[in-house]
Amino acid sequence: MNAITNILKEFPRYLWSGWGAIASLFLFLAVWDLGNQINGSLTLPSPKETFIALWQLMQTAQLWQDVQITVERALWGFLISLVLGTFLGMLAGNFVTASMMSRPIITLIMGVPPIAWIVLALIWFGMSDESVIFTVVIAAFPIVFVGALQGARTLEGDLNDMANSFQTPLWMKLTDVYFPHMFSYVFPAWISALGMSWKVVVMAELLSTPDGIGASLAVARSHFDSAAAMALVVIMVIILLLIEYLLLEPIKREVEQWRS
Amino acid sequence: MAKLATTENNTPFLQASQLFHRFGPTEILENINFTLEAGKVISIVGPSGGGKTTLLHLCGDLLDVTDGKVINRFESQAFAFQDARLLPWLTALENIAFSLKAKGVAKNHRRKLAAKMAYRLGLVKEDLDKFPKDLSGGMRQRVAFARALVLEPELLFLDEPFSALDIGLKRELQSLLIEWVTNKNLSIFFITHDLAEAVQLSDEILVLDADPGRIVKRVKIEKCQSERDGEFIHQQIRMLLDDPLIIETFELNFNNRQQEAS
Numbered sequence A: 001m002n003a004i005t006n007i008l009k010e011f012p013r014y015l016w017s018g019w020g021a022i023a024s025l026f027l028f029l030a031v032w033d034l035g036n037q038i039n040g041s042l043t044l045p046s047p048k049e050t051f052i053a054l055w056q057l058m059q060t061a062q063l064w065q066d067v068q069i070t071v072e073r074a075l076w077g078f079l080i081s082l083v084l085g086t087f088l089g090m091l092a093g094n095f096v097t098a099s100m101m102s103r104p105i106i107t108l109i110m111g112v113p114p115i116a117w118i119v120l121a122l123i124w125f126g127m128s129d130e131s132v133i134f135t136v137v138i139a140a141f142p143i144v145f146v147g148a149l150q151g152a153r154t155l156e157g158d159l160n161d162m163a164n165s166f167q168t169p170l171w172m173k174l175t176d177v178y179f180p181h182m183f184s185y186v187f188p189a190w191i192s193a194l195g196m197s198w199k200v201v202v203m204a205e206l207l208s209t210p211d212g213i214g215a216s217l218a219v220a221r222s223h224f225d226s227a228a229a230m231a232l233v234v235i236m237v238i239i240l241l242l243i244e245y246l247l248l249e250p251i252k253r254e255v256e257q258w259r260s
Numbered sequence B: 001m002a003k004l005a006t007t008e009n010n011t012p013f014l015q016a017s018q019l020f021h022r023f024g025p026t027e028i029l030e031n032i033n034f035t036l037e038a039g040k041v042i043s044i045v046g047p048s049g050g051g052k053t054t055l056l057h058l059c060g061d062l063l064d065v066t067d068g069k070v071i072n073r074f075e076s077q078a079f080a081f082q083d084a085r086l087l088p089w090l091t092a093l094e095n096i097a098f099s100l101k102a103k104g105v106a107k108n109h110r111r112k113l114a115a116k117m118a119y120r121l122g123l124v125k126e127d128l129d130k131f132p133k134d135l136s137g138g139m140r141q142r143v144a145f146a147r148a149l150v151l152e153p154e155l156l157f158l159d160e161p162f163s164a165l166d167i168g169l170k171r172e173l174q175s176l177l178i179e180w181v182t183n184k185n186l187s188i189f190f191i192t193h194d195l196a197e198a199v200q201l202s203d204e205i206l207v208l209d210a211d212p213g214r215i216v217k218r219v220k221i222e223k224c225q226s227e228r229d230g231e232f233i234h235q236q237i238r239m240l241l242d243d244p245l246i247i248e249t250f251e252l253n254f255n256n257r258q259q260e261a262s
């Protein structure tokens, strides 16, 4: 497909454009090191100590297992939110009553802090994958739902009138007007939902499972192993950055070139 | 399509009779009557907010007629809207070709036709691959205009299609329209706030005053469009502006625009 070859073609240039970001990361490392010199290694291990701990962690099979488990949970939660949120949001958006009724419910769900949902999930599902995935879905679903709802609510407008004025057949309205319109609302929501999934999954694991990165973080905390804790944080950030900048951002650039 | 030979019923026309319209409690249009025949141009001039766009929507079947009657016997029609209404995710070329695609014209053919029309309207090759966000207001208007013209419809609905264009381009597009009216028997329902433009193009000018929108004056111009020179247009405008009714309508218009601008 044209879009995919375009993404690949643009990729080297896109990487070059990342130098500014890298420079600011190094600045961040410098500040971090300063923080270490002021506060000492127990409170804030230096970048060097952290990366040594990280290196050691990366030699263990345990870490990769944890990463895999956490990624799987996050992806499951995200996928469920994506499918449910997109479908239900679009459905609700087509009915005035449904969209009016769903708003306060969504506000309510989003208003309850994720930490409270974790406690409820623990009561309902126990220490299990389900608890984590449930919490992820609860956090990510509303974002997708609202995006899809707004997209569907705004389908009927000037552009729809324009399409009707040319007696555009339904299939073409779907492919050329409705789908791109929906996508322009839903895609950014998917991206935020993915970010949200990743943050919430670790928090949920920390409290409700014996495995995964979140659980390792809990272990590091109980051992006062601040270097290991920092190393885990670094891993989480790296994974998020990889997803964000190697996967989502290039796709976003390609599919949303038309956006100002 | 093969047409049956010459009974009167077969010449297409657009006719509004005793047309009223209200949005909620506000009366927008009051007792509008006119007939647009094949190969003719009717212009609607008047203050903004006077209901011109609403009238166009009623005549073009984009808005349901609730009171009165609109008969449209044209076989094909196309619109250029006041705001260009381009699809932001399509390039200029794809936007122009959109109307052809809706008619089922094959991809290569419609791209060719669309490009040809774009060039005729003064767009250049580099513009065609741009998205609407990267086009100027005037270019967007031309794309919207091309999207309608490329269909070669029998009836064109134009809602202030030249408002964002500079004078040279405006002239060019006007002569294109005149050519089509003369040679292809095109009919145009034309909304404008530019009296010179109305005089240049129309067989009949309807002055629509606001609150509620009603036709306060009808001016017929007999002279063939292609023979109207600068002098003739000036003279006609002077004649129109001698009418206190028109002055009033346009002063109102002018004041409104100034308020909007500030």
Ligand SMILES: Nc1ncnc2c1ncn2[C@@H]1O[C@H](COP(=O)(O)OP(=O)(O)O)[C@@H](O)[C@H]1O
Pocket (backbone or CB within 6 Å): B023, B028, B047, B048, B049, B050, B051, B052, B053, B054, B055
């Ligand atoms: N869909 C609508 N619902 C309610 N009021 C409308 C709608 N469309 C237009 N109007 C009102 O009708 C009046 C005439 O609008 P319009 O036909 O756009 O005037 P014009 O094209 O002459 O500027 C304006 O006061 C406008 O606010």
Ligand SMILES: [Mg+2]
Pocket (backbone or CB within 6 Å): B052, B053, B054, B082, B159
């Ligand atoms: Mg208008």
